Amino acid sequence: MTEQPQTHKPTGNEHQAEEQARVLRFPSERLNHDQTQAKAEAEAGAETQVIDGELVDDDRDQAAQVDQAQTEAGSSLIRREKREPVLPGWASSVEEFRETAKWAVSYAGHTLAFHAVRCPVYLARILIRVPQGTLRLLRGFLRWVTDAEGRPVRHAAADRADAAEYLRLSGQRDSRVRGRVYTTVGLGAAALAAFFLGREFLPEIVQYAIVAGALGTVGWLGAPADQPIASRAVEATKVPKLTSNAVEIALAALGISGINQAMGKGGEGIGFPKPISRDGKGWRADVDLPHGVTPGDIMDRREKLASGLRRPLGCVWPEADNGEHAGRLILWVGDQDMRKAKQPAWALRKGVRVDLFQPQPFGTDQRGRWVDLRLMFTSVAIGAIPRMGKTFALRELLLIAALDPRAELHTYDLKGTGDLDPLEKVTHAHGVGDDDEEIEKAISDLRKLRDELRRRAKLIRDLAKQGLAPENKVTPELAGKKSLGLHPIVIGVDECQVWFEHPDHGEEFEAICTDLVKRGPALGIIIMLATQRPDAKSLPTGISANVSTRFCLKVQGQTENDMVLGTSKYKQGVRATTFAWADKGIGYLVGEGSDAQIVRTVAGLDGPASEKVAAYARTLREQAGTLTGHAIGEAPEVDESVSKKDTLLEDILAVVGETEKKVWNERVIARLYELRPEVYGTYRESADLTAALKRHGIRTAQVWGTTDDNKGASRIGITHADIAQEVAERNRREGSG
Known part of the structure; x- marks a missing residue:
């Protein structure tokens, strides 16, 4: 029996819809479409009837892909990465290594001297606490021998009237105490033997050292927990560790809308591309700020940031990381206020010869x-x-x-x-x-x-x-x-x-x-x-x-x-x-x-x-x-042209008559040179006179005049009235002064 394929006959509405529709295939579906279509129809055994068709340009149908696959030239094993330094900062810098070594030696020396001075006090404390330490040692030894740590469990079994459990625990206790007694006897005999052999063969200094060590141990056992034998040589100032939570709280307190949205529900949050770590005498946090927020926004609110971190203002220093994107913030929080921190010694303070060509x-x-x-x-x-x-x-x-x-x-x-x-x-x-x-x-x-x-x-x-x-x-x-x-x-x-x-x-x-x-x-x-x-x-x-x-x-x-x-x-x-x-x-x-x-x-x-x-x-x-x-002690040579009184305005009035209302600069310069060549020899261009007059508050302008050929022209020049008025006002000021 052969099953005939059923062909769906479209209704009138469907027929009309199909006639108006264009079928677009996905790019992956169009691959080798011409070769696979005939094969597919042959296997189905169906006769296809073309109702309506339209040639479609594949290039026009294929939509441009916005996000292209990332391809990098070169080997796929090579990765772009930023490698951290092998040595820490204090070890790779000669100056920092010197400072670190100096601090370590100073710290060790101070600690040694501190305890050496207090040795008599420590000895007295030990001797006073030897009896208490002996009692604690004996009490602990007896508790161990008698299996005192299991006593609450046995009492609990007796209170429950659980005879089987109590007998089992009692037998276990008897066996444990028997073994510990044997151990004690053996150790006691060995200790006596070691004592007599030591008295016979060991040097006296070693014997005294053993006795001192024993007394010191017993005295240490007798010291209360809040009253140690040795005093602290250095009181460490604990600086709060900078954490990501502290940074987020501080940034959220700045009142920047972009940060508040990122920190809110469904926001992208704040990124930390590197772990927060020690950097010199402080903590460094690399922060990726939300989109649209820049380090400058944070720096403007440095005081609020310090308040959010609960640190002094001089300890908090936000700055931009110019080596990365514009939203990367470097937040450095120092252990101590920058202006109060002890500065390393300046190498030039003692008069070292320097070379200005070198940093x-x-x-x-x-x-x-x-x-x-x-x-x-x-x-x-x-x-x-x-x-x-x-x-x-x-x-x-x-x-x-x-x-x-x-x-x-x-x-x-x-x-x-x-x-x-x-x-x-x-x-x-x-x-x-x-x-x-x-x-x-x-x-x-x-x-x-x-x-x-x-x-x-x-x-x-x-x-x-x-x-x-x-x-x-x-x-x-x-x-x-x-x-x-x-x-x-x-x-x-x-x-x-x-x-x-x-x-x-x-x-x-x-x-x-x-x-x-x-x-x-x-x-x-x-x-x-x-x-x-x-x-x-x-x-x-x-x-x-x-x-x-x-x-x-x-x-x-x-x-x-x-x-x-x-x-x-x-x-x-x-x-x-x-x-x-x-x-x-x-x-x-x-x-x-x-x-x-x-x-x-x-x-x-x-x-x-x-x-x-x-x-x-x-x-x-x-x-x-x-x-x-x-x-x-050499006296400087002063230019005579500076020390002499500036008589430019008076000289202009001397060479420009009252009948000349306006005169070109070039003609005034020529006349001034004839009058005093040693003073006005540097005036070569019209701009030189303009600059000199500007110092007196007088401005030049375009003035009309005639050339030597009797031709009219407009050039930069002076007005006689302006010069005369300034001279008169200056004389009046000097007279009133």
């Missing part, structure tokens, strides 16, 4: 590790609000430079309090205060430094052609040759805003300092500028945008933060606004090509300590024969 220790990070800074080929900007340690940081850098006898120092304390006076004994040029005489000395010195910059640029170019300066910059070998004069020059200015805001020479100060910042590092000239008001006026944009080393202590806002540390640093999570008022000497350091890191400057480097370091530096310079200028 030198500048400060310590949160973990107590030294952070090195290379001063050569760099320029420095330091910013902070008052009383945060800005001047101390600048003085430390200048002391480091002073310990290189080749370096020529130029120090200017524009605050006038004498914070940089310890460097007087080694500096080539020194200024204190902002009076007219000091300003004249400073601008004269900077003009000479600008000329020196140009001389060095030309010399380096010539040396490069000879193959002596392969990178077109000063090298240690070139700096060591006195005949070339390419030794390092270090300029330190505290409260630099006084220069840049000066009414007469502010623009010249800014122009020279900007030139030194841009071109000086390659030519061996290092300029360090410190200010307590980091804004566009006190730290001009041309300077702040080009310094390569930045140190920012506490500031008030985002603008000041980015002015010192660089554009967009605040958005990147580098925020000196999070420092507390008590975090003096602690700031963000952005070094040469390195990521920002928190650094604490050398503690205890006050005035007297700086005097000692400067004295060492002077000794080194005396031996090298490099003391010059102010250090040996």
Whole structure:
């Protein structure tokens, strides 16, 4: 019997629906479809009737796959992984290993000395407690021999009137006591034999040692649990261990919506890609924050985070992990407040000779590790609000430079309090205060430094052609040759805003300092500028945008933060606004090509300590024969053009008559040169006169005039009335004063 296949005949509605439908196959179903379709129909033995059809382009039907299979080039056995260091941090760092070994030796020595002094007290305690210890020993021995530990079980059987169980336990007890009595007799006989043999053959010192050991053991047994024989040599300060639960509680307390949603029911939670572990003198936790939350959000709430962790503010330091994604947070919680922790000894405190071409220790990070800074080929900007340690940081850098006898120092304390006076004994040029005489000395010195910059640029170019300066910059070998004069020059200015805001020479100060910042590092000239008001006026944009080393202590806002540390640093999570008022000497350091890191400057480097370091530096310079200028009592040469009264306006009125309402700058410059060539010989372009008049509050503009050919033209010029009015007002002010 052959079973005929039944073919379903569609109804009218179904027929119409099938005519309007398109059948799309999955990609896996379309594979080898043409080859398998005929075979399938033959096996089924069915006749297929095509009702309606449409050619479908496979490429158009196949939907693009968004998530592609991950394929990596190379062997499948090779995995991308981040390997942990073989040795711990304290063993891989020479400085940390030295500190750890020093601590271990100190700890052992202290413990030994502590107990050695108290040996008589310990001996008295032992002798007093020997009777009590003997009683405890005998009591415990008798309990063991009589099987006292099984007595409660036997009493329980007797109370239940369980005769069989009681007889079994009693027999077991008799057997156990019998064995223990035999053991006691044997041990007693052996002890007597050992006693007599010891008295006969052992040296007396060994006998006394055995007796002392026995008494000590019995005395130790007699000591109460809360009154040990030996006192504690060190009282350990227990620091709470940082746990994932503590971190989650602290983060949840910050009031960040993204974290609250992640920590809520059904949220993704907070990830910990690495176990929380010890890192230096504290705990480190690597945290993957929820999507949309950045480390900067956490750093803004550092005080709340410390409250959530129940730790002092100076112990909690959240920071971004720039080596990973933007949501990776590194939370380091120290055992002790950073500003109170004992800092390792500064290697340069005793006057070690340094090489500015090599990194030198500048400060310590949160973990107590030294952070090195290379001063050569760099320029420095330091910013902070008052009383945060800005001047101390600048003085430390200048002391480091002073310990290189080749370096020529130029120090200017524009605050006038004498914070940089310890460097007087080694500096080539020194200024204190902002009076007219000091300003004249400073601008004269900077003009000479600008000329020196140009001389060095030309010399380096010539040396490069000879193959002596392969990178077109000063090298240690070139700096060591006195005949070339390419030794390092270090300029330190505290409260630099006084220069840049000066009414007469502010623009010249800014122009020279900007030139030194841009071109000086390659030519061996290092300029360090410190200010307590980091804004566009006190730290001009041309300077702040080009310094390569930045140190920012506490500031008030985002603008000041980015002015010192660089554009967009605040958005990147580098925020000196999070420092507390008590975090003096602690700031963000952005070094040469390195990521920002928190650094604490050398503690205890006050005035007297700086005097000692400067004295060492002077000794080194005396031996090298490099003391010059102010250090040996030479008076600075002041440019006469600075000390003389500025008579520009009066001179213009002398060469421009009242009938000339407006005159071009170029014609005024020509007339001024004829009047006083020794003063106005540097005025070569129209812009030179414009800049000079701007210092007096007078602006030039386009004015109409006629050329020598009687042709009209509009050029930059002055207005006679403006000059006359300014001279009259100045004379009136001087007369009233």
